Amino acid sequence: MDPLYQNRLHVTRREFFGKSATGIGTVALASLLNRDGFGDAAPLGGLPSLPHLAPKAKRVIYLFQNGGPTHVDLFDYKPKLKDLHGQPLPNGYAEGKRFSTMTGEADGKLMLAPVEPFKQRGESGAWVSDFLPHTAQIADKLCFVKSMQTDAVNHAPAIQFLLSGGELPGRPTLGAWLTYGLGSESDSLPSFVVMTSISKGTSCGQIFYDFYWGSGFLPSKYQGVKFRGTGDPVLYISNPDGVSRSMRRGWLDDISKVNELKLQEFGDPEIATRIAQYEMAFKMQTSVPELTDLSGETKATLEMYGPEVHEPGTFAHNCLLARRLVERGTRCVQLMHAGWDQHNSLTTELYNQCRDTDQPSAALVQDLDRLGLLDETLVIWGGEFGRTPFIQGDINNRPRWGRDHHPYAFTVWMAGGGIKPGLSYGASDDLGVNAVENKVHVHDLQATWLHQMGIDHEKFTYKFQGRQFRLTDVHGHVVNEILS
Template identity: 70%
Template sequence: MDPRLERQYLINRRHFFGKSATGIGVAALASLLGEDALASEEKVMEAVSHFAPKAKRVIYLFQNGAPSHVELFDHKPRLAELHGEPVPPSYMEGKRFSTMSAAADKRKLLAPLEAFKQHGESGAWVSSLMPHTAKVVDDLCFVKSMHTEQVNHAPAINFFLSGFQLPGRPTVGSWLSYGLGTMNANLPTFVVMTSVTKDTSCGQIFYDSYWSSGFLPSRHQGVKLRAGNSPVLYLNNPKGVDGTLRRKMLNGISKLNEAKLADFGDPEIATRIAQYEMAYRMQTSVPELADISGESKATLDLYGPQVHEPGTFARNCLLARRLVERGTRFVQLMHAGWDQHNSLTTELYNQCRDTDQPSAGLITDLKQRGLLDDTLVIWGGEFGRTPFLQGDISNRPKWGRDHHPYAFTVWMAGGGVKPGISYGESDDIGFNVTKDPVHIHDFHATLLHLLGVDHEKLTFKFQGRHYRLTDVHGHVVKDILA
C-alpha cells in the first residue's frame, strides 16, 4: 500500500476532530480579531438583545458575609418590643440554620442596635448606621423579600453570582460578556475588585469561582484588578523591552497560535490570541484608569476619606465609575467583613463606616454625570442575618446574628428600576417573606431583562444540555421596572 494512503487510514480520532473543526476555529479567530469584531455598542446590542434594554452596564456592590437586614433597612418595631424573648415556635417550623446557632429553645430575639428613621419623599426606613445611604433613598429600590435556600457563605455566594450553589457555572458577568459583548476593546468586559475592612475578624475568602466563566469560553472570565499602581500582574514591559519589541514578540506568538488554531480549531487557542492582544492594549488603558489625579476634590469627597487609599471599598467604587464610563459592561466589587456572629456591636459599625458613604457617593456621582439612567447598581449580600441572637443576651460585647436565608434585603438603583420604592415584605420580626417573594432566579431574570435579554433565550450548550443563568426557573419582577 502507498505509505501516503496508509497514513490517511491511520489518522487518529483526535486529529480527525481537530482537522474537521478548522472552520470553526478560523471563524472564532475572525470574530475575536477582525476589524468588525469590536462593533459599536449599538450594533452589538441590536444583534443579541431580545428587546430594548434599559441598562447598558452593571455595578454590583456585593457585600460578602451577609449584612443584617433587620439592622439596616428592614424596620421592625415589633422586634425591638420582643427583645430578649424566645422566638415563637411558629416562625421556626421547617427552618434550618448553620451549626453555629444555639439550640432552638435557647434562641432569643435581638432588637436592632440603632434607631430607624424615614427619609426622602419616599419615606424609606433606614438605620442611623447608614446616614449617607439615607440621603439617596429616593434613587433606590429596596427589595425586602429576597430569599434563598443556601445557609452557608460559599454556596450562597456561588448561587447569587452564578445561579448554582456549586462552583463551575458561569457567573453573571460572564453571561453578560458572552451575550452582549464588549463596549471597549481596550478594557475587559467583566472586571472584579475586592476589599475588606481593616482589622476585621470576619472576612470571607474570595474564591475565583465568584468571577468564573465556567463552561463558557474563558475570555468571558472576570479580570481581577489588584490594589495599587499595577492593577494587573505582568502588565508592564520588563527592563530592556520597549513597545516595539513587545509588538514584534506578540506578532510572532500570534502566528504560532494561529497555525495551531488552523490545525485544531480549539476556541481556547483563539481566546489565548485575543487575551494577548487585550493585555497589550491594557498596557495603556489600565494605568490611565487607575490614575485618579484628574478627579476633582468635590468628586473625591463624595466617596469619603478612604478613596485616597488603594484597595479600599471607597477607591474601588470610584474605579467602578471610571470603568463603566469607559465602556466596561460588568463591574463586580466584593467587600468582606459582614459575617458578625459575635461582633455585631463593634464590627457592624466598621462595615457601615467603610461602605455607606462610598455606595451613596457612587449613586450621586453616576447621577451627576448622566450615567445612572443606563447603569444598574446593586447592593447586597448572599443572605441576611437572623432576627434572633447568637450569643448570651447578658454579654452585649459578644452579640451576633447567624446566617438567615428566609428573608433579607437588597437595593438597586438606576438602569430601568423604579426609584424611591420598597418592594416585598417580611413578617413583623423580619423572619419570613410575607408578600411578593423574590428568589435569586427571579433576581437574575430581572437583571437580564433590564439589559434587554430574555433569560430563557440566553443559553449555552454544554455536555449535551442547553444551560442558562436561571437554570429552569425565574420570573421577571415587573413591578420594580420603571
C-alpha cells in the same frame, strides 16, 4: 464504543470546525484581529441574536457585600424586635427552617433588638438605619427589595448561587454570561472586571474564591479580570527593564501568528482566548494607567467618595474605579467587600463595615447620576443572605452580640438601569424571619437583571454536556413591579 465510529466523531469535530477554511477558528481569529486594525470592521463580540428586547441598562455594577448584611439592623425595620428583646422566638416562625450549625435549632433563641435606631427617609419614606446615613440621603433613588429568599445557608454556596445560579462551582457567573451574550463596549479594557476589599481590622472576612467571577463551562475569555489592590492593578502591566513597547508588540505579533496556525488547525476556543488575552494585556499597558490616574477628578468628587478614596484596595477607591470603568465601556464591574459575617461583633465590626461602604456606595449612585450614566447602569447592593432576628450568643454580653446566617428573608437595593426609584418592594413578617409579601427568589432577581440588559432569561442558554444551561437554571420570573 466502536473505534472507527469514535475516530469519525473526532475527525468531524477537528477537521470540519478546525481545518475548514470557513471554520470557527478562522471566524474567531478574524473577530479578534479586527479589534487591532488588522481588518476593516471592529466587532466587539456578543451573540447576533441579542438583545431579545430593548435594553434599559447597558452595564452592571454589583456592590457585593460578602458575609450577609443584617437586614433587621439596616433596612428592614421591625419595632416588635425591640418589644421582644431578650425573649424567646415565638412559636411557628422558624418551624421546619434550617440554620447553620452555629445556631442549630432556632427554638428557644432570644430575640435581639436593632442595634441602632431606624428613621423613614426622603419622600418615599423608606426605612433606613442610622448605621447608613449616606445611603439614607439617597433613599429616593433606590429600590429596596425586602422579600429576598435564597436556598443556601452557608457563605460560599450562597454567594455562588447568587452569582451563577448554582451552589456548586462550575457555572458561569453573571459577568461572564453578560460578556458572552452582549460582548464588550471597549477594546482596551476587560468587559468584566472584579475588585475585592475588606475593612481594616475586620476579623470576620470571607475568602474570595476565583470561581465567584469564573466563566464556568463558557470559554475562559469570558471570566472576570481581577484588579489587585496593591502594586500594579494587573500583573506584568509594565514592560521589564530593557524591553520597549515596540519590542513587545513585535513579540506579540509573532506569538499571535503561531497561535493563529494552531487555532486554524484545532479550532480550540482556548487558543482564541489566549490570543485575546495577549492582545488585551498589550492594550491595558496604556488603558489601565490612565484608568487608575485620579488626578483629573475634581476635589468635590473625591471628597464625595470619602477619605479612603486615594487608597488602592479600599472599597471607596474601588467604587470610583467602577465608575471610571463603566465610563470607558466595561460591561460588568463586580466589587466584593468582605466582613459582614457578624456572628459576635454587631456592636463593633458592623460599625466598621457601614463606615467603609456607606459613603462610597451612595457616592457612586450620585456620581453616575451626575454624569448621566445612572439611567443605563444597573447598580446592585447586597449580600448572599441576611442575618437572624434572634441572637447568636449571650444576650447579657452586649459587646459580643451577633446574628447567624439567614436565607429566608433579606434585603437588597438597586438603582438605575430602569429600576423604579423610591420604592420598597415586598415585605418580611413582623419579626423579619420569613418573606411573606411579594416574595423574590434569587432566580427571580437574576431574571430581572437579564431583562434590564435586554435578555430573555429563558432563551439565553449555553449547551454543555448535552443540556441547555442558563443563569436562572430552570426557574425565575421577571419582577415587573419594580421596573419603571
